Amino acid sequence: MKEYQLNVDPRILELLGPNLYTNIYYVLAELIANAYDADAKNVYIIANKDDIRVEDDGHGMSYDKGDISNYLNVAGVSRVKEVDSFSKSGARRKMGRKGVGKLAALSVSENVDILTVADSEKSGFILSRHPDEGSKLRAIPDSDVTFDYVEDHGSAIVMRNPQYRLDKTLSVVKRNILKLFPLINSEFRIHVIRGNEAETIDDFDRNVMTELGTLISLGDEYSSLVDLVPDVYPQRRKDLVTARDEKAIPLVMKDIDGVEHEYTLKVAGWIGTYKSTRGRKAVMSDFPDNFISLFANKKIGEFNILPVVGQNKLNEVYVVGQLHVDLFELTELPDMALSNRQGYKSDDPRYVAVLDYVRKELLAEILRKREVFTDIGKAKKKLQKQDEQKSNEDKLRRDVDAFRRKASGEAADNLMNLGSGLSREAIEGAITKSINDNSPDLGLKSLIDSQKKKILISQTYPDKPFADIIYQMLLHNNVPADDILYTNCDDEICRVPEGRGVYDYLREFFVESYSTQKIFVLFVTSENTKVSWGAITEVGASWITQVDHKIFNVHPFRPEHPLNDEVQWQSTNREEPTKGELWMIPLNADVFCQKIEAVCLTLGYEKKSRENNKAYLGTLIPIRSD
The missing domain is CATH 3.40.50 (Rossmann fold)
Incomplete structure (x- = not known):
């Protein structure tokens, strides 16, 4: 008979569970990160009538080999040495460190089913805010360990009777997930499913870059993003879109043993501005479209530092960026992340250095590019307006000249027929002078003057x-x-x-x-x-x-x-x-x-x-x- 022993005072689940995360999408980001660390290639987020289910096709967990025992060691540090920093395959740098991410689902549900299979060995138990006496968790019979998409290996987290719900529109769910977890490519896909509807997130870059008018990329890994920004003003593209080397900032810090070393903090990623904010409406207040996020080891650390580094300028509503600072998660340095992965310790020298760089250099530069973008757009509209004005001016000139010729000629002919005794030239000259003197009263110039x-x-x-x-x-x-x-x-x-x-x-x-x-x-x-x-x-x-x-x-x-x-x-x-x-x-x-x-x-x-x-x-x- 399998037993599932939770190695923590059960009161911690009741205290932390409901309060650890303040938003369903932060919870999903944590569960997605766990799947990534398990070398999954696909994550399935399934919104059912009575539950939200997150499945992945990662390695899964073996009861016999102690994987589940390690999983239930809440707050056990998963990375002590550099060798611990990589996933089982060795191909991915692990995101998890604190060992509390497994509690994320308890922010959504009082009872969460944990289902897993590793090399066809199935296991299951109910993670609860209120475990049985002795911190025992209720087992789920192997026969009831079933999956919607996983077969021989993988895991499922089933949040029953969730307190939070996903947005009704899957495209909004997709957009919110991308803001918190951009590491999406052909090797790691996320599928969002509700009934017969499905959205697959397999390309982060094109989802965001096509909406931008300006961009600064930092580092070789992100330099290709410049090619995805639309060529709105080809002749000025170099002023609007730039690929840079990653930013290197020297730091002196003490490691976890208190020994002082010199480090180089490197900032990579990108920052840009939207072409327009027209039609943008933040569906959830937690996720505005203008933000600058901080990531470490590809995992969200803080969603938005823009309120801290910005100056509350109107054009900051166009700013969006994702910056990656892996030194934040260097194993030999003290852990600086807050427990809920929604921010960093404000006095950490790494955090202070990044804020200072973004505030004084990066944000200022992208806002200058935004001003150039705006000026070009206004200049183009102004040229169009002035071309229209010139066309109206030319038409006014032609119309007035034609009116003068026709009116004076016809009036002269009529007066000649009446036998006025004056020459035709004298009559036409007098009429022309009168027309010229009074033509402004015709109102023909009003359109020109207004422009x-x-x-x-x-x-x-x-x-x-x-x-x-x-x-x-x-x-x-x-x-x-x-x-x-x-x-x-x-x-x-x-x-x-x-x-x-x-x-x-x-x-x-x-x-x-x-x-x-x-x-x-x-x-x-x-x-x-x-x-x-x-x-x-x-x-x-x-x-x-x-x-x-x-x-x-x-x-x-x-x-x-x-x-x-x-x-x-x-x-x-x-x-x-x-x-x-x-x-x-x-x-x-x-x-x-x-x-x-x-x-x-x-x-x-x-x-x-x-x-x-x-x-x-x-x-x-x-x-x-x-």
């Missing part, structure tokens, strides 16, 4: 800090960024599209245009203006076309004609004439706000109050007494 930039911030690059303040104040007063032309703006939407010159744009849509809308120019003038050919050209163009403008000047420079230097300009101070910190006295801050508000009133934007504007301006530039 144009309304405000030009004219500045030199050294004066960008001051121009940025003007730009921020315009946005604060409800001026859309799309209405502003600002060549040095950090927001791509305000810049002229790649390949187009700012002067070509101004000529096409403000000088040669049949619509009468003119751009409103905000001049940033300083000592830098005198040595900038571009700034001088813009000043001359504004005078020739007689556009309205405001002057924001940096002392001690004095604006001159052809700018309208007869009216008050706004004055701002700078520590040095051409560089240094900007600041304003209260009077000039008030004048600054007055001019911004005047621009908004002229162009029909809903401005903020003076008090509100002065308060906001104070957050952008120091306002102090002279």
Whole structure:
């Protein structure tokens, strides 16, 4: 008669079982990891009406050879020396270490059937939160040890009357498992089954990479992932997708015997950003689509460090990554994983080093790539919009010219027939003049005007800090960024599209245009203006076309004609004439706000109050007494 002795105080099962894992998918990840350590090639997750069953075709456990006795040694350390770190076949590095993963299923069910077969030798018992007296577990007769998919070797974990359920949609189950256990390939497949439905997870890479717009891979093992990222913008691919060597970080640590050694912490894996978040909805709060996971020996250690390393920026919603740090699980070093495999000890030097690298280097770089991706997309849309605008402008020109010719010609013929006594040329000339004078009232230019930039911030690059303040104040007063032309703006939407010159744009849509809308120019003038050919050209163009403008000047420079230097300009101070910190006295801050508000009133934007504007301006530039 077989006996199944649990070598632990039974109270530990009642205390730890229900609380060890907080999510069904963490439990599945633990059971999948056990199957991996058993050299399984297939894992079957079967959602039945009254139970959740996890089968694998690994080696199984032999009662006679002591495998089950070892299994029931709860919290027995499975890896002491490096030789213990590999599976029975020697082909896989083992994931398990603490010996508590077997309790994972007790987080789901009070009683769990453990069924196993090794070389046709069957065994079975019920793992329970409440074992019989003496820590005895109830045996399952060999005749009742049956499997759905396993034959000569393997195991099954049957969680009866589960407290948690898998999502109703198998594709969601598949996606959640991939987030926690990415080690899927032709040598290790996971099958999710519910009734007649089945999903096989056999290719992690294509499930994720096709959704990305940017990627940084680390290490040779992950370099091939770059080929799976879609070629959205071929000409800029090198700026968006990069294969790097794994990151090496030197560390000095004490081993489990207290002896200090030098180690090299290596970070491999990948980090990327999604092309879009459209249509993404986190089905479970535990598993958002934006995350950076940490793995060791291919096993999940912490699902998401993004809240710790991130800065809560809006574009972090696009970030996704999986980083592998095997030094976390080096057998000779202290165990740093929390007991439930849902995090690491926060003060461990290995953990601190990885967070520091991700925070300062890796995350910052992928967010820069995301900005490039966004800028390219906006530039493409902007070119399309401006091509459409130019087409509308050309059509307006043709339509107005045709209207003028036809209207003046027909009217001249009619008047000639009435016998006015004037020459046809004189009649047609008078009619043409009248049409030209009144054609803006026809409303033909409304579509063109709606597509144009309304405000030009004219500045030199050294004066960008001051121009940025003007730009921020315009946005604060409800001026859309799309209405502003600002060549040095950090927001791509305000810049002229790649390949187009700012002067070509101004000529096409403000000088040669049949619509009468003119751009409103905000001049940033300083000592830098005198040595900038571009700034001088813009000043001359504004005078020739007689556009309205405001002057924001940096002392001690004095604006001159052809700018309208007869009216008050706004004055701002700078520590040095051409560089240094900007600041304003209260009077000039008030004048600054007055001019911004005047621009908004002229162009029909809903401005903020003076008090509100002065308060906001104070957050952008120091306002102090002279």
